[in-house]
Amino acid sequence: MSNVVDIVIELFTWVGLGAGILLAIAALILYVADGTWVPVRAVVEDVDDHRVVRWFDEHGGVNEAPLSPHDDARIGAADMADVYARRGSRHRMRLTPSSPLVRFVGLLAIGVLSLGALAFALSVVLLFARG
Structure with missing residues (x-):
């Protein structure tokens, strides 16, 4: 039975870290x-039939972007909104400072690395516990 536990822990270590x-x-x-x-x-x-946001960029140019239904619902009935515009690109905006995809992949990487590190620590503890 201990061989099966060792194999599972080893698998979690390599897959988690890799x-x-x-x-x-x-x-x-x-x-x-x-x-x-x-x-x-x-x-x-x-x-x-839709709403748009307009803002000035760093060079004084006017930019415009249509609001998606989701963004429109988040802004609500406000006349002004704090948005984030991409530097060096025209007519691109979003409501969050960072991308949800980047945040998701980063948190997934932290979770999987934590699983691999925990499995590695458990394998070391079991190695010394068995003597």
């Missing part, structure tokens, strides 16, 4: 690809 490192690398690549997002104050306006 997959965790790969996920951490993927999170880093996604973070770099996401770019820099700067906070801006935007005006919310009704245009025909």
Whole structure:
């Protein structure tokens, strides 16, 4: 029975550490690809059948982006909103400072790496406990 436990712990160690490192690398690549997002104050306006936000960029240019139904519901009936615009890109905005995908992959990497580290620590403890 102890051989089965050792094999399962070893499996969790290698898969946890290996997959965790790969996920951490993927999170880093996604973070770099996401770019820099700067906070801006935007005006919310009704245009025909939808709403848009308009803001000034760093160079004084006016940008505009349509609101998705989800973003529109989060902003509500406000005339102005704090949004994040991508530096160096026109007409791109979001309501959060970081990407939900980057956050998800980063947290998944931390979880999987923690599982691998815990399994490694447990295997060392069992190694010394058995003498």
